[in-house]
Amino acid sequence: MAPTGDAADHANDPSTEDLKQRVLELNDGRSADIGFECTSVTAVLDQLIDCLRAQGTLVVESMWSKRAEFDVHALVMKELSIRGGIGYAHTIKLVEEGKVDLKPFITGELASMASRARGSIP
Known part of the structure; x- marks a missing residue:
């Protein structure tokens, strides 16, 4: 995924790219200090944990609809900290x-039901 506008310096598609390799390339060979999980996708969570340095921090901000599974062994061996937050x-x-x-993030607009009820939108 290529970033558009000023929304991000870098964006990656973890389904087609080696996320850890990309982090190392962008960070002069170092793993990430902190990672933000915002997908609710187990495979992405696993990749993110792999990208963090020893004693790094994982911040989970997504709202999982089911129980998340991840590699507890990796968490312990890397001595990671996990924070949750909205x-x-x-x-x-x-x-x-x-x-x-927010303009770069808006891909379209939906008519509100109130506007439609007033007749201002067909």
Whole structure:
């Protein structure tokens, strides 16, 4: 996946790319200090854990609809820290302060039911 606009410096498709290799390339041969899991996909979670350095931090922000499975052995051997959090409040504040431009993320708009009921939208 190629980034568009100023939304990201780099974006990768973990289904077609070696994520760990890409992280090492972008980070002068070093593993990542911190990783954000935002997909609710076990295979991506496993790849992300693999990309973290020893004593790195994994932040899980996605809302899993089922129990997540991951390699506990890797977690223990790398002495990783795991944090959970929902970044909505912080994200909303960044948007309100004009620090994040949402335009690159908007791919279309849906008519609201209220607009349709008023007859302003066919």
